[in-house]
Amino acid sequence: xxxxxxxxxEIISASRNHMTAExxxxxxxxxxxxxxxATVYNNLNRLWAAGRIRKxxxxxxxxxYDRLERHDHLVCRRCGRLLDVDLADLTQQLQKQVDVPILxxxxxxxxxxxxxxxxxxxx
Amino acid sequence: xxxxxxxxxEIISASRNHMTAExxxxxxxxxxxxxxxATVYNNLNRLWAAGRIRKxxxxxxxxxYDRLERHDHLVCRRCGRLLDVDLADLTQQLQKQVDVPILxxxxxxxxxxxxxxxxxxxx
DNA sequence: AATATTTTTTAGAATGATTCTAAAAAATAG
DNA sequence: CTATTTTTTAGAATCATTCTAAAAAATATT
Numbered sequence: 520x521x522x523x524x525x526x527x528x529e530i531i532s533a534s535r536n537h538m539t540a541e542x543x544x545x546x547x548x549x550x551x552x553x554x555x556x557a558t559v560y561n562n563l564n565r566l567w568a569a570g571r572i573r574k575x576x577x578x579x580x581x582x583x584y585d586r587l588e589r590h591d592h593l594v595c596r597r598c599g600r601l602l603d604v605d606l607a608d609l610t611q612q613l614q615k616q617v618d619v620p621i622l623x624x625x626x627x628x629x630x631x632x633x634x635x636x637x638x639x640x641x642x
Numbered sequence: 643x644x645x646x647x648x649x650x651x652e653i654i655s656a657s658r659n660h661m662t663a664e665x666x667x668x669x670x671x672x673x674x675x676x677x678x679x680a681t682v683y684n685n686l687n688r689l690w691a692a693g694r695i696r697k698x699x700x701x702x703x704x705x706x707y708d709r710l711e712r713h714d715h716l717v718c719r720r721c722g723r724l725l726d727v728d729l730a731d732l733t734q735q736l737q738k739q740v741d742v743p744i745l746x747x748x749x750x751x752x753x754x755x756x757x758x759x760x761x762x763x764x765x
Numbered sequence: 766a767a768t769a770t771t772t773t774t775t776a777g778a779a780t781g782a783t784t785c786t787a788a789a790a791a792a793t794a795g
Numbered sequence: 796c797t798a799t800t801t802t803t804t805a806g807a808a809t810c811a812t813t814c815t816a817a818a819a820a821a822t823a824t825t
Contacts, residue, residue, distance in 0.1 A: 521774090521821090523773085524773095539811090553775095555775045555776065557774075557776075561773075561774075565773095576699040578705055579705075581810085581811055582701055582811080582812090593740065593742070606736065606739050607739065613729065617716065617727055617729075617751065617753075620753060621752065622752045623751075624750060625748075625749070625750040626747060626748070626749050626750075627747060627749075628736060628744050628747045629747060630740075630744055631743075644792090644801090646803085676804095677803085677804090678803065679783095679805095680783095680785090680804065680806090683784075687784095688802095704781085705782085
């Protein structure tokens with residue numbers, strides 16, 4: 520584990536904000552002001568390939584990186600706002616229904632956030 | 643509903659292939675050889691905003707568009723291959739666990755497809 | 766501890782999907 | 796028919812991400 524890889528993993532694991540690569544870059548520069556953006560992408564890809572972080576893609580937004588710890592997401596259908604939500608683990612239940620081994624699953628619940636709810640009323 | 647919108651909706655609703663915008667473009671040109679790519683994007687966005695089609699984002703690949711009909715997805719962790727899978731509807735079960743109204747949900751199961759399985763063994 | 770090998774970093778260019786722009790065309794309303 | 800709104804169009808612009816090829820750093824080998 521390289522120093523950048525280590526630090527990036529820490530940043531993501533500690534964050535509850537589903538950071539973009541750009542945000543990780545900004546955060547990392549607090550500790551390493553000269554680091555290159557490509558290094559952030561390299562390390563994010565390596566961490567992800569190694570299964571040490573999650574990647575969350577919400578349509579139309581840059582990929583976001585997330586801690587591994589089991590949890591699911593609420594996504595606003597309008598603005599893409601992303602919230603953590605703790606739901607019961609479905610692995611058992613799902614595995615029963617398919618015959619290939621499931622490594623993990625990604626569950627996003629779609630809703631309309633308060634802000635968009637308000638906006639929608641004035642249209 | 644414009645003629646392009648109509649036709650694009652038909653293409654996606656009939657397809658089981660999670661088409662990219664580019665693929666929809668190619669398909670649409672069978673019927674309308676002069677249509678512009680921007681028109682495809684315009685209509686896909688409008689259809690999606692109207693909740694008439696789904697958008698499936700797999701990290702690192704162009705967005706894919708999918709019929710609305712309830713079904714879930716298997717995604718290969720290595721190559722991104724996407725397969726339909728019919729799982730029990732979880733809406734009730736999930737709605738009990740959150741206090742905002744759930745419009746829909748998006749469930750992706752991660753696995754390793756046969757091809758990637760084979761490749762992995764030779765490494 | 767010097768040399769070779771492999772991995773990582775770097776800056777910047779390149780790519781590729783998608784959006785934007787502003788004008789033309791088409792559809793709809795008055 | 797004329798005015799207004801919506802859609803289409805082509806091409807430029809944007810933006811996230813990957814690629815490139817060289818430099819630096821880390822690791823292994825003698």
